[in-house]
Amino acid sequence: MCGIVGYLGNGDAYPVMIKGLKRLEYRGYDSAGVAILENGDLKLYKCKGKVADLENLVEKSSKTGGIGIGHTRWATHGVPNDVNAHPHLSGDQKLALIHNGIIENYASIKAELQSRGHIFLSDTDTEVLVHFIEDVRAKTGVPLFEAVRMALSEVHGAYAIVVIDKENPNQLIAAKKSSPLVIGIGSDDEYFIASDATPIIEYTKNVVYLEDEEVALIDRKEGLKIVTIQNQSKTPYIQALELKLEAIEKGGYDSFMLKEIHEQPRSIRDSFRGRINLQHGIIKMSGIDDHKDKWIAANRIIIVACGTSWHAGLVAEYLFEEFARIPVEVEYASEFRYRDPVIMPGDIVIAISQSGETADTLAAIELAKERGAFIFGVCNVVGSTISRATHTGAYTHAGPEIGVASTKAFTAQVTVLYQIALAVAQARQTLSQDRVTRLMAELNSVPDKVEEVLKTNAIVETIAEIYKDSRNALYLGRGYSFPVALEGALKLKEISYIHAEGYPAAEMKHGPIALIDEEMPVFVIATQGQSYEKVVSNIQEVKARKGKIIAIVTAGDKTVKELADHVIEIPKTDDSLVPIVSVIPLQLLSYHVAVMRGCNVDQPRNLAKSVTVE
């Protein structure tokens, strides 16, 4: 949520910032801005719209200067417009600041500052913060770095900020709490700062991830210094960045989403590579092996997540209950954290998050931790806040996911949760070794089956053409396919803005059936398996009301083919693995519908990839 980039060095800041902002645009894209410093001159450019709009704005101006900060925004306080765009300036126009997060007590600070003559131009909490820093500096006479620290000690909320001072072209000052910030240390006294490593990757592999409540002073001559908000000095911990440039580029595809859909045979395989040993019938995951006693004694699993990750959690509910016989509750992290949840001894909390930065999921983890639960994280981004906040966990290894609508992260999450459920079942002896071995072999064949499903692209495109102008759509599934119905509906609404609902197929008759007429496309996951006959009956109910059926069926199916208006065939697999295979055509369908409707699939309106505000 909001992209931050900063540069200090002997080169030009502007190109680094623009390139960086483009990489970070997936985090927020309703307005963008940069501030560049050169010879005591603070140049500020900002506007509503995308980074490309910002480039047009800056085009004719001088863009030189060796220190700069840039921002791409996802609006929280104040509508997306030129004035609310970052950077924001202090009242004396000397300080420029960019911010990701929310300053919760901004209203009281603003009122106090206004009573002493501060005038605010925007509706943002960010402008309040930069005025507040200015005020602290003016009152105390301390250096800016100290003023930032002092001001932040009185701020409640979440922030990642970078500040520059017109009168000091040698320093960048940054701080963070609950929003990520990484500093890249280049050669030749060059420094980069960003809300994730993607803008830094081509300049240096040496990075320092700031911790919560740390303030960093980056000085051209003196290098990097870090203190906590409580004024304790910290030694910067320099890590080697493992990210590869190809992983964050489109690789010949029109969009990141399409690339990520097609990457799934590989990303699914990567998420079990080195973990399943078919020859010996074992699953090796240190997060399970090192805490076996806890998993064996588990009385309950509580899964906390948001969005698509929550859907992966729903699939896991079926998996853990069927395989390991542990009762599972799947919670929206945002609801869990604000209830007074009952955590009992023997509860294990699994937090699922692609980004590892989602504010609600993080807060749910902290709450469960306070109450004594053992927390297991399933994250995609290595080193992310959630992966560090949990007691143990397993990475999904899907590689960077840039498209806002999650695709490969979902299938990797389900694959990892699948292995956890199998490993726990083995430890608790709730499945026979024979069944575990067969399921492992079946999991091993899933990437090839996904490859097969990707070949249905042309059929899916034809179906998309027929239904692209629909105003509503219904998605139905039972058992393991119910979460897939929810995920299919979410994908469609996220990127094509068609209203879509996912329902358990049997629940349809308790309400959604009233919506069905000859205009309504109904997508049904009707693969052969446990609930097949029941789903066929639900299809009959839709047809009796003239609804249009688009069914995802097992290859060779005849019954549904006769009833449905269109079928998409997928290879046969175990019921428990159907979600990973059947979600693929639904992802493709949403993609094609969105493209046909002229929507930006990678950056759908109002959304952001990483939601670091609650």
Ligand code: G6P
């Ligand atoms: C946002 C994204 C979704 C994602 C959700 C949870 O809403 O647009 O794609 O599923 O956040 O994110 P997480 O990173 O925690 O999985």
